[in-house]
Amino acid sequence: MLRTEEDAYRQAFTRFLAGTDEKSNTHAYLRDIMRQLPARRVLLDVGPADGTTTRHLAPYFERTVCIEPSEPMRRALKLACPQAEVVGEPVMEAGIEVRADLALLSHVLYYVPRTQWVATVSRIMQWLAPGGLLLVLLQNPDDACMRMVRHFTGARFDLRELADELAALPPGLISGIELDTVPACYRSSDLDDTVAVAGFHLSVPGTTTPRREAVEAYVRQHLRNREGEYVLHHDQHALRLQRPAS
Numbered sequence: 001m002l003r004t005e006e007d008a009y010r011q012a013f014t015r016f017l018a019g020t021d022e023k024s025n026t027h028a029y030l031r032d033i034m035r036q037l038p039a040r041r042v043l044l045d046v047g048p049a050d051g052t053t054t055r056h057l058a059p060y061f062e063r064t065v066c067i068e069p070s071e072p073m074r075r076a077l078k079l080a081c082p083q084a085e086v087v088g089e090p091v092m093e094a095g096i097e098v099r100a101d102l103a104l105l106s107h108v109l110y111y112v113p114r115t116q117w118v119a120t121v122s123r124i125m126q127w128l129a130p131g132g133l134l135l136v137l138l139q140n141p142d143d144a145c146m147r148m149v150r151h152f153t154g155a156r157f158d159l160r161e162l163a164d165e166l167a168a169l170p171p172g173l174i175s176g177i178e179l180d181t182v183p184a185c186y187r188s189s190d191l192d193d194t195v196a197v198a199g200f201h202l203s204v205p206g207t208t209t210p211r212r213e214a215v216e217a218y219v220r221q222h223l224r225n226r227e228g229e230y231v232l233h234h235d236q237h238a239l240r241l242q243r244p245a246s
Helices: 003-019 022-035 052-060 071-080 114-125 144-153 159-167 191-201 212-222
Strands: 042-046 063-067 085-087 100-106 128-139 176-182 185-188 230-233 236-242
Touching: 003 185, 003 191, 022 052, 022 100, 022 128, 022 176, 022 236, 042 052, 052 063, 052 071, 052 100, 071 085, 100 114, 114 128, 114 159, 128 159, 144 191, 144 212, 144 230, 159 176, 159 236, 185 191, 191 212, 191 230
Parallel strands: 042 063, 042 100, 063 085, 100 128
Antiparallel strands: 128 236, 176 236, 185 230
8 A cells, every 4th residue: 555545544544433433332342252251361463453452452461462464553553552462474374372362353354355264264263272262343244334335346244154154164163153243333524524434444455446426426325314414334243253162
């Protein structure tokens, strides 16, 4: 990604965070999950980006390990969570020695070829301690945000399909599979902000970026409510994968 593209992406992401309750709802969900863990020795965050969620979770664990291939994100991560051990290789190339009580793969699979989802998740499962938990987060494919993504790009990302594929694997690696929904909604009274946020969500690898005029027309038609506010529902699916206790 070129520097100008990276800056535009960051600005759109900042606008998105300013108008959504995603982070607060996600962090509340994760706190509930952590209370149920039998141990909190090691956190493994795969693709933590700028470390916003890592910083929230790390104080609950004795050790935090992150896998982040992006150099700009690694720099931001070090500022946000200086105590974290950061590995720069991708998942399938990373050589780490951890037994994590909780592993997090949050909104990363958009950037992983669909044919590699099972292999990627299986690799991370091998880094879990007995009884450890892997959380995989993606947006609910049936919500307004992902309907917009399909409209412009044809792309679809569905953790329910992944859950079915993982359930068909030979026994031994995964002892439990559950799917939760974490609500999230973006709201804004500003058209330019909403169009920028829509463009952020439409930045799907391997697809063509739609024209701004087309995105604006879609936002006006589909996201504007009767009060003139722009509303984009983007609930998350959270796939809980448990490693056998022994």
